[in-house]
Amino acid sequence: MTREARRPTEPNEPPQPSARIDADASRDRPARLDATQLRTAYEASRLSPVEVVQDICALIAEREAELNAFWSHDPRQALAAARASEQRWSTGRPLGPLDGIPVTVKENLARTGIPMPSGTAGVVPIVPRRDCPVVARINEAGGVILGSTVMPDWGMLSSGVSSLHGITRSPWDPSLTTGGSSSGAGAAAAGGYGPLHVGTDIGGSIRLPGTWLGLTTLKPSFGRVPLSAPYLGRVAGPIARSARDAALLLAVISRPDPRDWTSLPSHELELDGIIAGTSQESVKGLRVGLHLDAGAGLPLDPEVRAAVQDAAAVFERAGACVEPVAPFLTEAMLTDLDQFWRVRSLVDLEALPAQRQERVLPFIRRWVTAAAGVDGRRVLRDYTSIMSLQKATTAATEPFDVVLSPVAPVAAFPAEHPMPWGEADLGMAHIGFTVPYSMSGQPAATTNCGFTADGRTIGLQVSGRRFDDVGVLRAVDWYEHHRPDECTPAWPIPPWRQART
Template structure:
């Protein structure tokens, strides 16, 4: 029998409807799971178990009357700390932030609250979300539940770890260069980085997306149905679309699918990662897909200029801090920001133009295909106490050459587990689609989920 903390959102909702389980029982079970894991995992920020139990009690009363508030009524959820929830400060992962309670829910928080989800806690992130790591100057070190010596990835570090550890079925993260997909890959869970504007973000920015982080594709689909509702606060919000997020799996038979194994820049693809991606591609081929190679399209110069562009953007914010606050920022991030100082206006414009060049190159390379398969990361997860897989402030983006281009091109891209290394480190398959085809990526992910074979049991808390 499935433990309550391991039940999917769909299973919980069915049990609530049949009155075989109440939201109070489910919430208590998840809180007990968190209490067993959290002293070692450190995935949460600002947990509110009293508030969660109160919300669960109200949900229980609604289900007893047969009148749930919305599509997520009574389902436990965590929300990444940079997605505002009313009354909770938003530190952005750094000790340099003044802790001022948020005045209102951000769009994503508002949608899940309106749908009746039980908000358990916020989840951790590194300073300003600019690391693929659980390192932070504000939060304790977040670790990977598969092995506490491993990194959970980032910047949605706490969300990825929480999903794998069984902190309930639903989690929200953000992604500007891989920040939901990398922790999904390294924690063995599922995520979708939607097309830009599909999920309203406040404030929006080039490439910034909010995505569901769950153990199953179906649970992410449940979340997307709520998250994708419009919100006027996002001036880049896409027009409302009639999308059946729970549509059936899509067979790859007859589809033209690209296989992208060389990004053209960054770290070389680890041999175990390459083997896992090739094995996944074979499943598509065996089902009748036409698999064709995708040529490298992100050059080292493109990766360098994107790094410089982000450094300049962050330097503008960092340099506005007092010296006392600058000293509180994680040293790695502070040094990285300083790399954006004294950059000429001409070089900044080159960085902006490079954004468009990456966008054009990604679209040009992938447009001929219905979907493209690739690694999420060229390497498996790494040491928990490192900031990046290189641990080198001069080479901080060497692991995002497969993920970042889809932020620039605004295309949807998912991460789904496709295997493990000999050490047991999860490996993520990235499935990307054409711009706006979020539903297609979800349906293709659902197909792969059904054929990929048995997964390892989820990790258990240390004794």
């Protein structure tokens, strides 16, 4: 699976999956199982981590040329980790809650010895000497890291278009975008490359793949998941196919690490009920806000609006108190934030030699250089505007336990487009529903709530009060168990094909 301009991977063909997988453990191929199902199968000795990794690696070999999810994937290393896990399970001594469960991480999350190009052909990649906190926690818990997933240039696009990696495509329909910037993570999650994936988000980069791929995701509270390079609004969080898997991964990666000076105090999150599937509490009396007008950016597509309204009706019929949330984002706030980010990326671009600047994606170069004349006083005014957005978001949502909204105003767009509108410069007109919670630091999750008439997924965003990650995941978990069947994704993962004996 070696590609030009990519870090070389091991050249061996991954082993074919075993034909002896117990039908009681899986009526379908192991790649379709979620993390909690895998743990149960391991505990009962009905399935081994080796069989699971073999099947997933075979699936990757089958689909990766089209999906383009990985920057680095080493089947031999993954299989070796699976064998070590199999041995631990055979002696009844698993290393932790992720032992033997396949995981991917985004390429901007440091793994020892794996170059970090930040999705762009313009930089000389940093080669980290130490795992970042997220990777360290996954390894400590026994997770089998399959590889590092791709992202667009500097993570500043909401698509899978990269000057280094090319185009990452949707497993649902390769002509469509994955969303971004956690594009490879989204493709891996929807395509069956294991059940657990870690993305990063500063304005919607976890949640946009969530809506355009039908996934369950969580942008955690700011500081909930320790990072080695914290920044205003930046978080790492789970991308999965169910709330219980997202909860399982969050429980691991939210463990403390002293390298992040912005991280929240160590706190054991009460996620066990979600993970075990026993937290189906009633939503009767829950105060639910319904936010259908962002106040700025692209107009809301009628099909997206209808799907979110239908999701809110599911809560209301169960006894939740649903009330409208007035728009609180302004065009000025969105423009100021966009300009602030342009200047930040301009600094990165100008730090490169001229010949390397030319390798950066043309769309990004145009977007960045539009801010060339912005002075320091204007940047400080932009920052003050961001603080106003923080205040407005928390004030507007404080009366509610959770707020339901669209994730994005539109459904998935062509994979070749860097942004929903193509090559034009509309700033950040598509993140009016997601970016307020990035700036306020509030948790915000996604789950699928419907499909367009032509079959594209539509995500529901569920946001909550600051630090109430558990409450948000409980609401998502409840909805996933009560949404209409026609809103539940039937994942585009090929059916099981048994190997020859």
